[in-house]
Amino acid sequence: MAVLVIADHDNESLFDATHKTVTAAKAFGGDIDVLVAGKGSGAVAEAASKIDGVRKVLHAEGDALEKQLAEAMEALIVPLADGYDAIFAPATTMGKNCMPRVAAKLDVMQLSDITGIEGTDTFERPIYAGNAIMTVKSSDAKKVVTVRGTSFDAAGEGGSASVESVDAPAGPFKSAFVEEKIVQSDRPELTSAKRVVSGGRALGSKEEFDRLIVPLADKLGAAVGASRAAVDAGYAPNDYQVGQTGKIVAPELYIAVGISGAIQHLAGMKDSKIIVAINKDEEAPIFQVADYGLVADLFNAVPELTEAL
Amino acid sequence: MKVLVPVKRVIDYNVKVRVKSDQTGVDLANVKMSMNPFDEIAVEEAVRLKEKGAAEEIIVVSVGPQQAQETLRTALAMGADRGILVKTDDAVEPLAVAKILKGIVGEESPDLVILGKQAIDDDSNQTGQMLAALLDWPQGTFASEVVLEDGKANVTREIDGGLQTLSLQTPAIVTTDLRLNEPRYASLPNIMKAKKKPIDEKAPGDYGVETAARLSVVKVTEPPEREAGETVEDVSTLVSKLKAEGAL
Ligand SMILES: Cc1cc2nc3c(=O)[nH]c(=O)nc-3n(C[C@H](O)[C@H](O)[C@H](O)COP(=O)(O)OP(=O)(O)OC[C@H]3O[C@@H](n4cnc5c(N)ncnc54)[C@H](O)[C@@H]3O)c2cc1C
Numbered sequence: 201m202a203v204l205v206i207a208d209h210d211n212e213s214l215f216d217a218t219h220k221t222v223t224a225a226k227a228f229g230g231d232i233d234v235l236v237a238g239k240g241s242g243a244v245a246e247a248a249s250k251i252d253g254v255r256k257v258l259h260a261e262g263d264a265l266e267k268q269l270a271e272a273m274e275a276l277i278v279p280l281a282d283g284y285d286a287i288f289a290p291a292t293t294m295g296k297n298c299m300p301r302v303a304a305k306l307d308v309m310q311l312s313d314i315t316g317i318e319g320t321d322t323f324e325r326p327i328y329a330g331n332a333i334m335t336v337k338s339s340d341a342k343k344v345v346t347v348r349g350t351s352f353d354a355a356g357e358g359g360s361a362s363v364e365s366v367d368a369p370a371g372p373f374k375s376a377f378v379e380e381k382i383v384q385s386d387r388p389e390l391t392s393a394k395r396v397v398s399g400g401r402a403l404g405s406k407e408e409f410d411r412l413i414v415p416l417a418d419k420l421g422a423a424v425g426a427s428r429a430a431v432d433a434g435y436a437p438n439d440y441q442v443g444q445t446g447k448i449v450a451p452e453l454y455i456a457v458g459i460s461g462a463i464q465h466l467a468g469m470k471d472s473k474i475i476v477a478i479n480k481d482e483e484a485p486i487f488q489v490a491d492y493g494l495v496a497d498l499f500n501a502v503p504e505l506t507e508a509l
Numbered sequence: 510m511k512v513l514v515p516v517k518r519v520i521d522y523n524v525k526v527r528v529k530s531d532q533t534g535v536d537l538a539n540v541k542m543s544m545n546p547f548d549e550i551a552v553e554e555a556v557r558l559k560e561k562g563a564a565e566e567i568i569v570v571s572v573g574p575q576q577a578q579e580t581l582r583t584a585l586a587m588g589a590d591r592g593i594l595v596k597t598d599d600a601v602e603p604l605a606v607a608k609i610l611k612g613i614v615g616e617e618s619p620d621l622v623i624l625g626k627q628a629i630d631d632d633s634n635q636t637g638q639m640l641a642a643l644l645d646w647p648q649g650t651f652a653s654e655v656v657l658e659d660g661k662a663n664v665t666r667e668i669d670g671g672l673q674t675l676s677l678q679t680p681a682i683v684t685t686d687l688r689l690n691e692p693r694y695a696s697l698p699n700i701m702k703a704k705k706k707p708i709d710e711k712a713p714g715d716y717g718v719e720t721a722a723r724l725s726v727v728k729v730t731e732p733p734e735r736e737a738g739e740t741v742e743d744v745s746t747l748v749s750k751l752k753a754e755g756a757l
């Protein structure tokens with residue numbers, strides 16, 4: 201048996217989500233190869249070859265692969281699929297964007313966002329915003345899987361796989377990259393951070409969000425997250441959204457500030473180890489999942505907490 | 510220009526689902542059902558394109574039971590022109606939905622298909638991408654802005670690190686994210702008008718599509734419950750508790 205893992209990266213560094221996907225692939229079983237598709241991504245291929253348990257790295261370089269555009273990824277991966285029993289990718293925006301195309305071309309039903317593996321055809325995945333866990337058995341010969349990062353530990357270093365070049369698909373493709381606005385930040389990345397501080401609608405403005413949430417996160421060395429309401433209102437960028445349809449996080453410490461705890465938000469953070477909620481409404485549903493609840497006005501409590509750390 | 514919008518009837522996003530005690534699924538008896546919220550955003554986007562004069566006709570399609578007709582009526586009341594109900598009582602998986610949609614695209618030749626990025630029941634996030642692959646069309650998933658110009662669709666996408674803009678040749682597939690627009694409520698006169706708009710009835714077999722499931726459900730269970738926590742009276746107590754737990 202063999203599994204092909206699709207690496208997520210930005211041509212400079214290999215994302216942690218890839219290491220977690222390798223762990224899921226190990227649970228599936230068989231030889232594990234990693235595909236690094238990019239442009240100027242030699243360092244990423246190198247990093248992938250060091251992941252423990254990897255047999256071989258396939259490295260494709262090409263213009264359309266620079267931003268891992270879905271059509272080019274499909275054209276690259278589908279022919280490679282012949283040699284594999286399963287294709288795994290992290291359930292990041294890269295994996296979510298590309299993998300269903302691969303699945304459709306192979307005529308298989310993708311297993312999205314899996315949280316557990318019970319055998320080579322049986323997988324666990326959350327449905328209804330994580331309010332139910334479904335175990336499904338796939339009858340497709342090949343499995344196309346995206347993996348929820350918070351459910352698998354990152355595979356360690358220590359491997360020394362060979363790196364083999366594969367040809368990039370020729371194109372032309374019907375979509376072209378125009379531009380990207382990526383926020384550069386020294387803060388830890390949200391989905392892999394050990395601590396997360398998230399702010400909600402109650403912050404009231406971007407100014408207050410930045411004045412209260414950011415210093416608390418800085419003190420804790422935490423990533424910053426937000427509820428949908430805070431993102432919709434422009435208090436925080438869209439990629440800060442934690443929840444069913446945003447990012448899934450499971451840090452050691454999650455602090456929810458002025459967030460009510462709608463099921464869609466809980467879906468993204470209720471697997472955190474310790475949850476702290478600060479909310480002035482003692483009836484707020486967030487308190488039902490919080491280990492420590494502080495019923496208080498955040499405008500007093502947050503500066504006090506930042507000060508106390 | 511013609512726009513096709515697939516809309517799914519799902520459990521209302523406000524309903525807290527209950528897993529059935531026999532572990533065969535979730536209890537859908539007597540729960541409120543609505544249009545998938547991302548599909549409302551898709552319909553709204555199509556209606557705005559029509560209002561701007563960029564689109565002439567909006568066709569909405571739903572694959573589902575007879576009651577999915579209500580979902581289509583909602584879309585018609587928002588401003589879509591006509592509906593197609595692909596009637597089936599089976600739970601149809603995204604791959605089969607994509608194949609049915611491919612058949613409809615073949616008959617209707619839309620320039621743009623706008624889908625939701627994710628159905629909030631199965632949380633699959635795959636139908637749009639699958640349809641794009643089956644048609645060999647370009648895709649702009651998780652869209653927060655769509656601008657049409659010179660036969661191209663410029664789609665700004667919500668991606669992990671921020672925003673990305675792609676230029677797609679049309680015909681193309683777009684899937685909606687939350688920030689694309691705020692869907693309107695249908696007005697009473699429009700709800701009345703929608704009753705007269707046509708809805709065609711079809712079956713998956715009309716498109717030669719088998720809906721047998723590829724993924725069979727072994728069981729559906731409750732997620733692990735979190736233990737109820739404690740209320741702390743002030744910030745200093747919170748800090749000392751967190752220290753005691755080794756969280757700080
Ligand atoms: C399709 C769909 C997808 C969604 N996806 C997501 C998602 O991924 N993530 C997500 O977060 N949401 C998501 N939502 C939205 C979700 O349903 C809620 O609307 C949202 O989470 C509410 O955000 P909030 O808690 O910040 O705001 P609110 O619900 O308005 O809560 C604000 C809270 O702040 C408290 N408060 C007010 N003032 C103070 C104060 N001075 N001090 C302390 N507390 C105060 C209030 O008591 C209240 O509990 C989705 C919704 C839909 C329909």
Ligand SMILES: Nc1ncnc2c1ncn2[C@@H]1O[C@H](COP(=O)(O)O)[C@@H](O)[C@H]1O
Binds near residue numbers: 623626627631635
């Ligand atoms: N049964 C269906 N009928 C119509 N549209 C559907 C159906 N299932 C999925 N879709 C469309 O595909 C999108 C993504 O669904 P999914 O891939 O199931 O998460 C939805 O937002 C709808 O636009």
